[in-house]
Structure formats: structure tokens, C-alpha cells
Amino acid sequence: QVQLQQWGAGLLKPSETLSLTCAVYDESLSGYYWNWIRQPPGKGLEWIGEINHSGNTNYDPSLKSRVTISVDTSKSHFSLKLSSVTAADTAVYFCARSLRQWRKYYFDYWGQGILVTVSS
């Protein structure tokens, strides 16, 4: 059973950089895309971006200028950095695995989620 475990700082000040990491257990990074998705309190899901084992990335255009997603295949980790955070970036951040195959375009395994609060 694939497990995703995530960690990182939960409280940031405006203008700081958000940094989260997600470890993947019992599954190779190859053959999948690895994603970051966030959910502001009481609101819906927002996709941030994705990376594969080769380091190929895609980002949501609205966040692209502030987002960097990287992968460390030796540790089976992938990471998110979001720069210049504001209160609008306060959200629960999830990591998730996605499939992109014939008739299978979905997120099937998720991390536990981390609440990141941006406050002065």
C-alpha cells in the first residue's frame, strides 16, 4: 500500500517561503506524477503543480511565478517551495500521486495534509 507522509513548517510570516516535503513509501516514483494540492480553510481544492521522477514539472499558471517543485529520487521525496507568501496562502497542503493513463486521470493516494498558516 502506497503511503505519502508530508512535513514542513506550519506557521509563516508574510513574505517568507513555504517549504514542504512529501516522502513516498512502498512505491517507486517512476511512472507517476507527484502533486501538491491545497485547500484554504472551508474552501475547495486547488491544484498547485506536479513533478515526475525525471524532474519534469507543470504548475498552475496562477502560482507559477512563486512555485518550485523538486524531486529527490534517492530519498523518494518530493518538495514544494512557495515564495513570498501572504495570508491568501493559508491552507491545508496535500501531496498526492496522480495517474495519467487511458481512462485513468485521477489522484489515488494522498498525504495526511498539513495546515500552513501565514500570519504576522
Place this chain on the structure above:
Amino acid sequence: EIVLTQSPGTLSLSPGERATLSCRTSQSIGSSYLAWYQQKPGQAPRLLIYGASSRASDTPDRFSGSGSGTDFALTISRLEPEDFAVYYCQQYGNSKWTFGQGTKVEIK
């Protein structure tokens, strides 16, 4: 950008009743790219339906998905107490994933 609009925002029903949730896309999409999730408070979303109509491995058969083009639906044939939750549709296209804003199914 493809926008997903879910309706209604909230559905108030009793256990045993039938629930029908709608997801409309701003452009026609292939059914392969449409999935549905269930989310309960404090939990990550859980995949229910993929390819618009295929149940995930642990999805009970009271859940069914349908639709094509721009109109998709999730139906729960008879609501069980554990089905009261928020449901999201999701699509993939042009190297981007988007979600609907969610439908909350609450106990009447």
C-alpha cells in the same frame, strides 16, 4: 482554462434517499478525464469514480457516475450515514488539473 461548476452547493437529504450531484465543465472534455472524490472533515479526499463512470476499487456500488461532454453526474442510490460529506469533481487537460467547488451532502 476549463472551469468546473458543481450544483447544488448543498444537498439536504435523509438517509436512504437518492442523491444526484451535477458537475458541468466550461468546455467539452473526454470522459476519461473526469473523476469524483469524497472528502470528510479533517481528511484527505478519497477517489470514488474515475473515467466519469468507473468505480474505484473500494467504492460501494451505491455510487455511480455518468455523463459526457460538458455534463456529468454522481449519483448515490441510497444514502448511508457515512455518505454525508463534501464531493468534488476533477478534470485533467492541457497539463493542468482543476476541481469543482464542491457539493456538500448534509443530513436533513
